[in-house]
Amino acid sequence: MEPILAGILDAISPVSLLFLLAGVAIGVAIGAIPGINGPMAIALFIPLTYYMSPLAAIGFLVGLNKGAFFGGAISAVLLRTPGTPEAAATTWDGYPLTKQGKGEKALRMALYSSVSGDFFSTLLLVIIAAPLATVALYMGPPEMFALISLALTVIAGIGTKSISRGLIAAGLGLLAGMIGTEPVTALPRLTFGIYQLESGLSLIPVAIGLLAFSEILIQLERHIGGASAEDSAMTFSKRPEDRYVSIKELLGSFWTMLRSSIIGVGVGAMPGLGAPVASFLSYDQAQKRSKQPEEFGKGKLEGIAASESANSSVVGASLIPLFVLGIPGNLAAAMLMGAFMIHGMMPGPLLFEQNAQLIYGIFASLVIASVFLLLIGRVGLRLFCRAVEIPASVLYPIVIFTCIIGAYLGQSSVFDVWVMLIFGVIGYFMRKLDFSYVAFLIGFILVPEWERSLQQVVISSQFEPFAFFTRPIAVILMLLTCFVIVKTFVGNLRKKQ
Template sequence: MEMILAGLMDSLSPMSLMFVFVGVATGVAIGAIPGINGPMAIALFIPLTYYMSPLAAIGFLVGLNKGAFFGGAISAVLLRTPGTPEAAATTWDGYPLTEQGKGEKALRMALYSSVSGDFISTTVLVLIAAPLATVALYMGPPEMFALISLALTVIAGIGTKSISRGLVAAAAGLLVGMIGTEPVTALPRLTFDIYQLESGLSLIPVAIGLLAFSEILIQLERLRFGAGADEAARNFSDRPEDRFVSLKEFFANTKTLLRASAIGIGVGAMPGLGAPVASFLSYDQALKRSDKPEEFGKGRLEGIASSEAANSAVVGASLIPLFVLGIPGNLAVAMLMGAFMIHGMMPGPLLFEENSQLMYGVFGSLVIASFFLLIIGRFGLKLFCKAVQIPSVVLYPLVIFTCIMGAYLGQSSMFDVMVMLVFGVIGYFMRKFDFSYVAFLIGFILVPEWERALQQVVITSQYDTFMFFRRPVAVLLMALTVFVITRTFLVGIRKKG
């Protein structure tokens, strides 16, 4: 109890509050810009967190992620250009409202729904993460090895339609993650006699290159085809009923909000599914259960509520597998995991044992970020709408420049800048060939833990081949891994006839 209170008090310190506030505000502004999403923003801002306390750093990044999720709705509603896939369903009812001059009302509904989903999800996270982590403490190296194997298999399906390409990408991520000093012999491995590689590749340049730099290269290419060209946001109506969401209108959507939040929590807690799935699933359910399904797609607030509450509920829930098992379920959480590691902490069940005060501080920051999102969104909506109008010719050079200097900032190393550029090109090729950069990055992040678990299993079992068979949970997880791979291939073969 003492730890809980101390942690919560830490999250209320002026410095922590300031960073969470700045994180949320920056996230909303960045999320509003089409083409820039939460994980990309986290990759760009992680270098800055080197200079913050762990709580301020995690609070800032969590705020950034939450803000970016809502920010995505701004471009979706005003420009019919969802900056991120999860905001696509918001477009269907948000943009028709903008065309009717009710863009401000649509954005307010998106904000309230987003905050509701996020708050419910954060509450669930706070209530169940610590007890689940206590149970997870009983998992030994065989279970951890099996669990990471399962996670890698599930995650291989993210960001690509082909599981085989996902597996290739995840395996490539594992391989690149093994560059550096081998943990048992303490000798260099796969360094090709380049001494800078002996400490391994740092997450920051790899993430900036794969997520931000390569994305901007693709966006610049699309500019030539006219896609992503700047469009003027529509004007808002001045009539109060077209601008504000009344309490009656909000509470009329209570059922939808609760259902959407439940869907978001369920989807977010499962590694590999992600916010777009939650958003589309929730919209579909809202449509099927609505009294007026014929109004969907024509500017119905219920449609916005279902999509936004569900995708925002994913944010908190996706932290459950990270905090409980040390498994990142999506890209944004993988980046947060990287931030924890940069600050010397390994997410997983031990996190609550070793850093309980900090963890309760993080929980406090998560709740505070929800309130800040409401305040910032409520009072700064019109200002953030301006972000969608930043011309590409100004924005993209600035992002490229920030990528380069951000890669340098982490370790004051020009080698890191070169690594970032190389991974920018790799990311460009991966996107063009449909190899999942998400699976690559998660493989890269998880491999040290995976290999450590494997080494522990081998050493403690003294080469007992049947070690796994004496651990039922490990057997179950490995069986699930085999099942996922086999099923995916069989479904693929059946689809192709």
């Protein structure tokens, strides 16, 4: 009980609250800008958190991610340009409402749905994470090795239509993660005689390059020679019924929000699926179960409620595998894992034993972030709308410069800026050739733990090749890994035929 109370007290300290509030506000503004999403914002802002306490840092980043999820809906509703991939389904009903002059009402519905979905999943995380972590403590190196193998296979399917391309990307990510000092011999491996590589590639420049810089390079292709965001003209009706969501309308969407939140939690808790899947699945369910399915896509509030509550409920749920097993379920969770590591902690079941106060502080921050999101969303709705209007020629130079400075800040090293630029180019090619940069990054992050588990298994079993078969959970997980690979290959072959 003591760590819980101490954690809550830490979370409500003025400094933590201030950073949390800043995180949510910046997240909403950033998410509203098309092309910049939550994980990208986390990558850009992680360097700033070096100088914060762990709770303030994680709170700030979690707030950033939560805010970005709602922010994505702003440009989706007003400009028909989803600020984040998961807000794509929000455009289908949000933009028609904007065209009818009801953009503000659509945004309010998106806000209430986002907050309710987010709150639901946070509550679930708080309730089930600790008991699950107790069970997870019984998992030894063989289980961890098998589990990470399974996670890598599942995650290989994200962001690409072909699992082989996903596995290639994951393999390359594993390889990049192995550059540095080898854990058993403590000698340099794959460093090519470059002394800066002996401590390995830092996560921050790699993440900034892959997520932010490469995205900006692609966004610039579309902006150069094209119309800028300044061209958008928005009109807002002043009639109260066109601006506010009535209690009746809110209650009418209650079951949609609840169902979508449950779908979002289910999808978010499984590594590899992610918010866009939750959002599309929920929209589909909402339409199928609606009494007026033909109105979907023409400005139906339930459509916005389905998409937004589902994608926001993924935020809390995706932290379940991270906190319980130390395995990031999606990109945002992977970036948060990086932030934990930067602050000297390793997410996983041991975190509940070693840093219980911090974990409960984070849980409290997650709940408070939901409240802040509601407040900021209500107060700054009109103000944040302006973020979508920043011209490309102003926005992108600032983001590019921030990428450079962000990569430099981590270790005050110009070498890291080169690393960021190189991974920016790699990310550009990966995106254009449809290789999953998500699988690459998660492979890069997970490989040290994967190799450590393997070494532990090999050393403790003294090269006994059947060591894995004495651990039933490890066997089940390895069989599942094989099943996922075979099933996906067969599925791909059938699709091609």
